[in-house]
Amino acid sequence: MSAASPTGASGAFTVTTPDGAVLQAFVEGAGPALLLVSGLGGTAGFWKGTTATLARSFRVIRFDQRGIGASTRGSATCTIDQLARDGLSVLDAAGVERAVLLGHSTGGCIGQALGRIAPERLDGLILSATWLKPSHYMGALFGARRAILAENPQAYAATAVLISYPPAWLEANWGVYEAAIAAAPVTPEARQVVRERIDALLSFDGSADIAALPMPTLVLGARDDMIVPSFLQEELAAALPGGRSILLDSGGHFFPVSRPDAFTAKVVEWIGELA
Template identity: 40%
Template sequence: MHPADPALSASATPPLAFESVGAGPTLVLVAGLGGLGRFWRPVAQILARDWHVLSFDHPGVGGSAPRGAQAIGSIAAAVLELLDAQGIRQFSCVGHSTGGLVAQALALDAPARLQSVVLSSTWARPDRHFRDLFALRRVVLERAGEGAYAVLGQLLGYPPTWYDRELAGADVPPWPQGDASRNALTAERIDMLLGYERADELPRIAQPTLVVGAADDQIVPFHHAHDLAQRIPHAQLLQLDGGHFVPATRPADYAEALARFLRGHG
């Protein structure tokens, strides 16, 4: 267990806000830096044809109460508590971006419970490019505010044609400063992901693993997916197009790729 993270057997804490759809083997979907379970709704509705799909707001985000300082281990502990409350012992997990760190923690620290794992648009170890990008995003958040930070994330996270079609407006985007406490939480979560790294432990992951990356991802470039797949024994590597937020830009293709993998390793 990583010494910087709370124990995964932590005592009872405030419940998570979560969504549950479908029936069958349990599949937990873990969102990225934004931490909102609704990120997964288009994908969850497709996968719910064959799985019991759980998604949730990270502790302190959306409808979920805070559980102390933001930490990957705290999110992993919250996942296990949510499953325990529903009497679910075995599950598979899909972690996207920051959620991929949570999935790694679950694979390493609760191996008897995790049947298979998908690591999506995530990383093993932040390199200099990654650190500089997130440091810049933090500066934009603190100096220009929530609006500029959000638009920068969209410009980086979505393919240009998808952005123009789905997000862009006729006018220059608004740049509200946003709520100070919410901005501070986002900054803390950026520090959380930059401070978490267990790359040297990844060869211990024994569960069937699919690593998914997008060739046009500007936030977590594809070489991170390649690095992850090399570190985890027998991991499968899948390359898609669709930017960093490929579950949102190509939900049907993404869900089908996950389903093909999960059917073989349920």
């Protein structure tokens, strides 16, 4: 693994993994390290609206996952464990020995895997809009989304946005929808990256390891989430001995975007309690 960034510096840097993926990463702010890991979309840009606030309290690290955004794919098989190892490579390149990991949706599965692979690297784990193991609901939902992707990438992008946000919020922020359509995975390469990521998340099952995770853990979600319903988040929280659970009354699956103030307040408060 190699990095193109001086340890401790702020700004953009790249990380080259052993299989040749080049990951684009960013560091902002100062304080305890906070690694942000986004979901199926896999972009550092998911956190753009909350990074400025979080960077007032933390050294925030975020990155485009392999094959996404400005990061190249590499040759390794895309699994949740591999994506967790990529997160460790980013921490290493940033010169961070220990961090709190905040993972949203698939990013929370990645966080669970990283906590199992390298528990000594995590001071805490925030599982945002995340689940524990396969379910009928998510299998059917993502199977349908994968089929839509194969036939019509623009329809895939449209439905993804429509089920990710509260309808009233999306109506008032319609540019989010238009941007998603413009960024639809229309090339064969882009569709393949999304397909393999869907396969990876559907294969994830953390139930055998969740009770052994030693770090403090927060399950954070929204009750109106249509992608990872609250009953799945409650199941995850129940499997965590001593874990804490906070479910906002609204915000949809992408509540970090639609309710940034409530989201960042809960994150800052919980990490502050760790100290």
